[in-house]
Amino acid sequence: MAIEKTVEQDKFEIVGPYKAVQVREATVITEDGTELSRNFRRYVLHSDSDISSETAEIQAICNAVWTDAIKTAWIEFQAARPDRPA
Numbered sequence: 001m002a003i004e005k006t007v008e009q010d011k012f013e014i015v016g017p018y019k020a021v022q023v024r025e026a027t028v029i030t031e032d033g034t035e036l037s038r039n040f041r042r043y044v045l046h047s048d049s050d051i052s053s054e055t056a057e058i059q060a061i062c063n064a065v066w067t068d069a070i071k072t073a074w075i076e077f078q079a080a081r082p083d084r085p086a
Contacts, residue, residue: 003031012061018074019065021045023058047071048078 011024022044029037045051047066051059 001032003029003036005029009055009058012058014061014065018047018077019070021058021062021065047074 006028008026008028009023010026011022013022014020015022022042025041025043027039027041028035045054045058045062047062047070049062051062054062
């Protein structure tokens with residue numbers, strides 16, 4: 001009777017004008033190869049996020065979509081928000 005826990009990044013989405021990268025992680029519990037449970041966690045990365053601890057796959061996606069123009073537009077958008085501290 002072997003119980004295993006695995007975490008896999010199973011979904012990536014690129015959304016919005018600033019190309020936010022949404023990542024879904026699935027935590028899967030199996031017993032002797034039969035899935036017992038699956039839970040999800042989601043998080044969002046923006047072009048000013050530190051992606052150095054992300055997987056190579058996520059880094060490649062981010063680097064592909066976050067052009068210099070996107071990065072500049074995101075910074076300008078953040079700076080223009082009235083609820084943002086100066």
